[in-house]
Amino acid sequence: MLESLQVLRAIAALMVVVFHLGAPLQRLGLEAPWPQSGAAGVDIFFVLSGFLMLVTTYKRDGYTGSFYHKRLVRIVPLYWIVTTASLALLLLAPQLVKSGKAEAWHIIASYLFLPARHPVLGTLEPLVVPGWTLNYEMFFYLLWGIALLLPQERRVVGVGVVIAALAVLGFAAPSDNPFFAFYTSSIMLEFVFGLGLGLWYLNGAPIPRGWGFVLIGCGFISLLSQGDVPPETRMLRWGVPAAMVVAGALVLERARPVPRVAVLALLGDASYSLYLVHGMVLSAVGQVFVRLAPSLPLSGPALYIACGVAAVGAAMVISVLVHLAVERPLLRVMSGRRATPGKVTAERPG
Template sequence: MLESLQYLRAIGSLLVVGVHLEPPLQRLGLEAPWLYAGAFGVDIFFVLSGFLILVTTYRKTDYTAEFYRKRWLRIVPLYWMITTVVLILLLATPQLVKSGSLDTWHVISSYLFLPSPHPVLGSLEPLFVPGWTMNYEVFYFVTWGLILFLPQKARAPAFGALIVGLVTLGTLVKSGNPLLVFYTSPLMLEFVFGLLLGIWYKEGAPLPRPLGWVLIGLGLLALLSAAHTTPWVRVFQRGLPAMMLLAGAITLERARPVRRIGVFALLGDASYSTYLTHSIILSAVGQVFARLPLTSPAVAGITYGVTGVAAAIAGSIVFHKVVERRLLKLMRDKPAGATSAARTKVAQEVSE
């Protein structure tokens, strides 16, 4: 994988961690609404997903079954594991799950990656609340697997036409049906942005390296100044700048290899583990701080913020190394005496 994309994964995951600092900080008496600016980490991941799926399946034929197998192994077991942890916490210690309430269909739909109204929050979020983004990702992967039956030249246009058609339907037809509301959101256009970048990367001419820095600078400025209001506004204020950021990073790396920075590469590798574990870790640390005799909300908030982020990063790396990597290797059923090349391939697949 391109090193710059690993760094974007790392940055995106840390931004999402920052977003989920806000609720515990509020319970400690400190308001920090500026943390919600980090929500554009999600937009980075959506665009990045579109890019990676096109690039990793480019010109591959008879690949749908293998594509589904790899995506299932990469996503589902770990996601179900975390969802089960949340369910157990909800059943055993409901007072600790601030945003939880037991609803049978909501639990079932959470395991099936289907949008369903949250029994407490009312929004279309699963039992594991950050998993709403994964509901989009799974829809995208399932759809792209079917698209792979088409010739290479027809794949991106077919997917783009499908997404644009769904978004148009959602704009013209107002409905309270959760499935229609969710799967006609303009946010899905961000996957198309990633596909367009993938086509340019595979078939287009490289851009001058200085232009890469310009794209990154403009993308960052636009992202930092964005004010999230509606999905349509988000697509233009965050989706397009995220596309610019990714295009700039790719431009730099096409012109000259990007130096590998170990800590960012590791955080990029562990980004899925960060996504899965950070909210639970932040909540646990917040529960501890809520019981400490800290009289100043500012001191409590700053101390919690530093401790919570450090714990989330450390916990996600441990989860990545101890659980994620081992589970993936186990489920891929690699023989004990695998060659170095085979082990390298496993490592590459883990990072996809």
């Protein structure tokens, strides 16, 4: 059990939550620019995913079918439930959806994990906006499942070459075609960073424990100090520091097991639920505050702080409830085995 990865899951998910908190606060009247660096939590997830896919399938032959089955069982049910809830809200109470519009292909693509332009935002995002990362995850799983057919020593190289070739193609011949633009993004190289860290963790020479703290500190400082970054350089400006953070956590794990912190472990377990449901929760809490603001004895910064604390707190509480009441039972039923809380396996999106 790698407790440090549970902590990173919790931190990365909360970074994304805080990033998306800016929208409801701006509707409440906040005029100051909202920090964009919380979006880098996604990059930490991508590196973690590459690492976990390697270490949980290492030296397993003939495993492609089982791998695909486990990935689908782990990712699809909860995502489809949240997507259906978002669609129902859009159709039945469109006035509550600030940035939504029902469009047939966009809805279909949202369920199929395919990139499609959002009918309102214009970006390549599904109904559940954070789900754009799952589209990348699914494509990476497709490549890694194929790679499992290769000898162990060729898997990382094979996937790395394919992803690097796609990134070079996207750089050399940019296109507005959604599929081409999406699957030639250099952000997918972050999965390869994770694969490389997996090889080091299993076979590499140990690194003194102190370097773990250095890597984590420098990585987070770099991530949080840069603000927004353009897509063309995201892999370098956020992906590399994200890899440093994960590498630092793994250095600590190899030197000495990281102690379990119950609250962070639970939030790490619920990170997938938090990632999927936080958008609706933040929006709901934000709209409540907009309506109540005139009657509240708060204004300015105090009002924004109260809204932020309430929204993030509600997102954490509801995500844990969804994890315990929906996600975990679904996993147990569909996988045909008893779910193990807190176990760091490939059964979570990275």
